Amino acid sequence: MKEAILAATADAVRAAALEAGLPEAPDPSRFTVERPANPAFGHFSTNAAMVCAKSFAPFLKAKGSSALALAEILAEKLSGAGLFDRVEVKAPGFINFRVSFREWIGLLGRVLAEGPRYGAGAPTGRKVLLEFVSSNPTGPLHVGHGRGAAWGDAMAGILEFLGDEVSREYYVNDAGNQIRTLGLSVLSRLRDPQAEPPEGCYLGAYVLDVAEALKRKFPPEWFARPEEELLPDLSLAAAEEILADMKADLDRFGVRFDRWFSERSLFASGEVDAAIAALRGGGWTYEKDGALFFRSTAFGDDKDRVLVKSGGDLTYFASDAAYHRGKFARGYDLAVDVLGADHGGYLARMSAVVQALGYGKGRLRIVLYQLVRLLRGGAAVKMSTRAGEFIPLKTVLDEVTPDAARFMYLTQSHDSALEFDLEAAKARNSENPVYYVQYLCARVFQVLAKAAPVLRQAPEPNLSLLTAPPEQELIVQLAGFPEAVRSAGRGFAPHLLVAWLMETAGIFHRYYGAHRFVLEDDPQLTAARCALASACRTVAGKGLELLGVSVPERMD
RNA sequence: GCGCCAGUAGCUCAAUGGAUAGAGCAACAGCCUUCUAAGCUGAAGGUUGAAGGUUCGAAUCCUUCCUGGCGCGCCA
Numbered sequence: 001m002k003e004a005i006l007a008a009t010a011d012a013v014r015a016a017a018l019e020a021g022l023p024e025a026p027d028p029s030r031f032t033v034e035r036p037a038n039p040a041f042g043h044f045s046t047n048a049a050m051v052c053a054k055s056f057a058p059f060l061k062a063k064g065s066s067a068l069a070l071a072e073i074l075a076e077k078l079s080g081a082g083l084f085d086r087v088e089v090k091a092p093g094f095i096n097f098r099v100s101f102r103e104w105i106g107l108l109g110r111v112l113a114e115g116p117r118y119g120a121g122a123p124t125g126r127k128v129l130l131e132f133v134s135s136n137p138t139g140p141l142h143v144g145h146g147r148g149a150a151w152g153d154a155m156a157g158i159l160e161f162l163g164d165e166v167s168r169e170y171y172v173n174d175a176g177n178q179i180r181t182l183g184l185s186v187l188s189r190l191r192d193p194q195a196e197p198p199e200g201c202y203l204g205a206y207v208l209d210v211a212e213a214l215k216r217k218f219p220p221e222w223f224a225r226p227e228e229e230l231l232p233d234l235s236l237a238a239a240e241e242i243l244a245d246m247k248a249d250l251d252r253f254g255v256r257f258d259r260w261f262s263e264r265s266l267f268a269s270g271e272v273d274a275a276i277a278a279l280r281g282g283g284w285t286y287e288k289d290g291a292l293f294f295r296s297t298a299f300g301d302d303k304d305r306v307l308v309k310s311g312g313d314l315t316y317f318a319s320d321a322a323y324h325r326g327k328f329a330r331g332y333d334l335a336v337d338v339l340g341a342d343h344g345g346y347l348a349r350m351s352a353v354v355q356a357l358g359y360g361k362g363r364l365r366i367v368l369y370q371l372v373r374l375l376r377g378g379a380a381v382k383m384s385t386r387a388g389e390f391i392p393l394k395t396v397l398d399e400v401t402p403d404a405a406r407f408m409y410l411t412q413s414h415d416s417a418l419e420f421d422l423e424a425a426k427a428r429n430s431e432n433p434v435y436y437v438q439y440l441c442a443r444v445f446q447v448l449a450k451a452a453p454v455l456r457q458a459p460e461p462n463l464s465l466l467t468a469p470p471e472q473e474l475i476v477q478l479a480g481f482p483e484a485v486r487s488a489g490r491g492f493a494p495h496l497l498v499a500w501l502m503e504t505a506g507i508f509h510r511y512y513g514a515h516r517f518v519l520e521d522d523p524q525l526t527a528a529r530c531a532l533a534s535a536c537r538t539v540a541g542k543g544l545e546l547l548g549v550s551v552p553e554r555m556d
Numbered sequence: 557g558c559g560c561c562a563g564u565a566g567c568u569c570a571a572u573g574g575a576u577a578g579a580g581c582a583a584c585a586g587c588c589u590u591c592u593a594a595g596c597u598g599a600a601g602g603u604u605g606a607a608g609g610u611u612c613g614a615a616u617c618c619u620u621c622c623u624g625g626c627g628c629g630c631c632a
Contacts, residue, residue, distance in 0.1 A: 038575065047574065050612060067612065092612050094575070136632070178632050200631090291630050302559070302628070309630040316632060344560050344627050370561060371626070411580090412569060415561060417625060419568065424581080428594070433580060435594045443592075450591045487572065499570055502579065513587095513596035555594060 001107060001479050002044065004083060005033045005097060009048045012077040016070070020059040026052040035480065042088065042096035043476060049074055050093040067093030104475045105463045111478055111535045116542050119482035121163030128164045129327050130156045132338035133250070134171040137239040138182045140206050141249050141393040144340055144372045147418060149255045149393075150409035150548065151369055152338045154494040157546040162489045167258045167332070171323060174239050175263045176316060182242075183235025186211050190223065204390070210241050249393050254402050254548055266322045272314060275322035275357075276307055284356040294321070299352035302345075320346075321353045328359050336492075337366045344368055367492055369414035375421045400425040403549045407434035410494050410547055433502065437544060438552050440505045443512060444537035445553040451518045451530050458523035461531040465524060470511040471532060477507050481539050485546070494547060501543045508536050 010028040017025040031048040049071035057066040071089040078095065079087040086098040111118045132152025135145050153168065160166045173179075185201040189211040197203065214237055215223075223230065243260075250256070266272050276292070279285050284295045290310035294317070297304050307318045327335045335354075339346060347366050354364045374391050396405055404425045411433065412418050424431045466475070484500035487493065517529045541551040 032572070032574085034572080034574080036575070037571095037578080041575070045574085047613095050574085053612070090575075092575090138632085173632075176632075181632085289630080293630090306630045311630080313630085315630070341561065341626050346627095347560080368560075368626090373625095416569075417562070421568080424568090431581060432594080436580080439592090439594055443595085447591050483572095491572075495570080496572095499579080502570090506579080509595055510597090512591085513593095516591070518591055555592070 001099065001103070002033050002483055005044055005046065006031060008078055008081045008083065009033065009046050009074070009095075012074045013048055013052060015077060016056070016073050020056060022055060022059055026055045035476070036096065041090065041094070042086070042098040044099065045094050045096045047094065049089075049095060053093060071095050101464075101467070101472075104472065104479075105466070107479050108463055108466070108475050108532065108535060111539065112531060115538055118539060119485050119542070120161050121486075123165075124163040126164045126334060127332045128159055128166045128334045128336060129169055129330075129332040130159070130166055130336045130338070131169045131171055131327075133246075133255075134173075134339075135246065136173045136178055137243040137246065138178050138202060139204055139242065139390075141246050142390040143374050143393055143396055143420060146253065146393045146396060146405060147369050147372050147409045147414075148338050148340065149250060149253055150406045151367075151414060151494060153255045154406075154410055154497075154547045155336070155338075155367075155492060157548065158485060158489045158494060158497065161485060161542075161546055168256070169259045169261055170257045171261050171263065172243065173263050173316070174236070174243075175267060175319065176314075179235045179239050180231070182207075182238050183231050186214065186238045187227070187231065187234060190215070206242075206392075210238050213241050214238065249397065252397050252402065253393070253405070261323070263319050263323070266319050266326070271326055272319050272322040275325045276314075276318060278325065279307070279321065279353070279356055282356055282358075294349075294353070294356070296349045296352035296356075299348070299355050301348040301352050305349050317349065320350065324350060324354060324364065325357055328354075328357075328363060333363065335364050337364070339366060339368055341368050341370045365492070367414055370417040372409075372418045372420050375419055376423070396420075396422070396425075403438070404432055404434045406548050407437075407498070410498050413493060413495050434549060435555065436509075437501045437505045437540060438549070439555055440508045441537050441541050441544070441551045442553060442555045443508075444533045447517045447533055448530055451526055454518055454520060454523050454526045455530060458527035461527035462524055463528055463531060465528040466532055468515065470507070470514060471529075474507055474511055474532060474536065477504050478535060478539055481543070485543075497543055497547065501540055501547075504536070504540055504543075508540075 006028075009031055013028065013031075014025045028048075030051045031046060033044050033046050036042065036045050050067045053067035053070055056070050060066055060069055068089065068091060071093045075087045075089050075095050078084070078097070083099060083103055084097050085100045088096045088098075090096055114120075130152055132148050133141070133145055135141055141149075156166045156168050181200055182202060185197055185203075185207045188195060188197040188201060189208050193208060193211075197207075201207075214234070217237070222233075276285075279294055280292075284298065285307065286293055286295065286304075291306050292308035293304040294307050295304050305317050306315050307321070308314055324335065337350070347368070350366065351361060351364060355361055374396075399422060400408075408420055408425045409418070426432075428435075466472070480500065481504075484497055488495075488497040515529070517526065517533055519526050537551075544551050
């Protein structure tokens with residue numbers, strides 16, 4: 001609907017420009033069509049006249065405001081488009097449209113015909129690699145990772161729906177010092193659970209759990225080997241143990257990955273060396289103090305970054321560079337990294353690598369989500385993996401349904417710090433916003449079940465019977481779904497879809513409160529209303545599904 | 557000190573540069589013999605941190621400042 005209006009507006013501007021004798025028509029990319037907040041301004045409005053007023057001013061003999069004069073000209077052309085009951089001009093140059101009833105009914109018909117595909121995009125051919133969570137296997141997932149998981153999975157669903165080919169990937173840092181540190185931490189606990197672990201070791205209680213699990217898994221001889229032989233095996237076994245635990249958490253949360261990408265595999269395949277060679281070959285490296293530096297400052301980073309330490313060890317940055325190089329080598333057009341705000345420093349250097357390797361800046365999009373503060377009984381809980389003080393995601397999942405947790409994580413822009421109120425997410429009442437939307441779906445399901453006998457008398461719904469104002473409002477709202485999903489996809493902002501769902505639920509519940517769907521003495525109207533209700537459930541249900549939230553048939 | 561993010565109703569937050577800044581909680585007054593009240597109706601709540609600037613129009617863009625979060629290792 002919006003597209004049609006936008007196209008008609010652009011046509012009108014072109015025609016007006018031709019008539020007025022402008023050397024060239026104004027750029028239509030700045031035109032917008034939107035739904036005014038105030039219903040008195042019609043269903044849609046465009047700013048085209050105000051945007052073009054300057055270009056037209058020298059060519060129009062306007063008495064007053066040129067924007068207003070231009071709006072009048074455009075409005076006259078647009079009212080002939082056939083879409084509208086009324087086209088009005090309002091100061092300082094808005095053109096407001098009232099779409100005809102016939103068009104709305106036609107739109108509802110299309111929603112019903114398209115079903116769950118309503119709002120879906122045609123295949124774009126774009127291959128997107130969405131990497132998220134990617135928490136190091138040195139400790140369990142905590143409540144912050146939950147935000148990345150919910151966000152990444154929702155974003156993946158939205159992009160898929162819009163026609164991209166999306167892969168969900170988890171990068172497993174299963175190489176390097178931290179894995180060794182994990183091994184040392186576990187070893188220390190195995191030898192003496194009471195002893196102070198060596199400097200730098202992980203201190204969380206989970207280390208003891210891992211130690212116990214390994215004791216059950218391996219025979220005493222396995223542990224009796226000399227430390228230099230045992231430690232590498234122990235480190236890996238511990239990491240695997242933790243990884244399995246993270247997978248279990250994510251599974252409970254309903255987040256699944258297409259690929260778990262191992263950092264070790266990058267070393268095994270020689271990709272890390274190859275990436276360093278590529279950077280060196282491009283002239284982006286230099287040696288200093290015995291270390292190999294990458295000149296990331298050439299692309300705006302604060303300082304150059306070390307690839308190879310003076311001792312010959314590779315940094316994590318080196319394997320990260322190889323990993324990202326591989327993403328494009330594997331044929332992805334766009335790589336999206338979803339990271340916590342504490343990884344902010346990572347942004348500039350990784351963008352620099354991508355550019356140095358000759359890929360466009362726009363091929364990598366890093367989304368930083370601000371940190372999560374968990375509130376329990378009004379008090380914030382501090383998190384720090386190192387000190388072992390954190391709230392595991394598991395704890396949240398033990399107390400809160402996955403639906404409530406997901407929705408809670410997604411209500412806000414990734415740019416704002418999230419206060420996750422455990423009490424609210426746990427509540428099975430109106431404090432918990434997820435139910436507001438789910439209740440829409442459940443209500444429709446119950447209505448349709450109740451209506452079944454009546455509907456047998458009116459097999460074909462006559463949608464033109466839907467003349468009540470809230471019915472119109474509901475149809476107009478459904479018309480906005482494709483746009484809401486597109487905005488969420490384009491802006492990497494799933495919370496916009498959440499906002500649309502909340503709005504839709506509000507309109508629906510108001511309608512539900514004021515009108516009955518099942519009218520025994522009026523099968524025709526029953527059929528029409530049920531068709532509308534069904535459309536609402538299909539579309540809202542699709543929205544929930546994209547966000548990874550279930551669509552219940554009843555609330556109990 | 558430098559960089560990123562934020563500052564909007566009592567609280568938590570929305571708002572592709574658009575018209576009278578919106579929801580949800582909380583608090584107030586009502587509505588269940590009905591397709592589930594996890595809902596609805598009504599009233600109330602604001603100098604969008606501050607000051608300048610850009611323009612037809614700014615919560616939104618630019619500059620400066622204030623406050624808060626995060627980050628600034630040859631750690632991971």
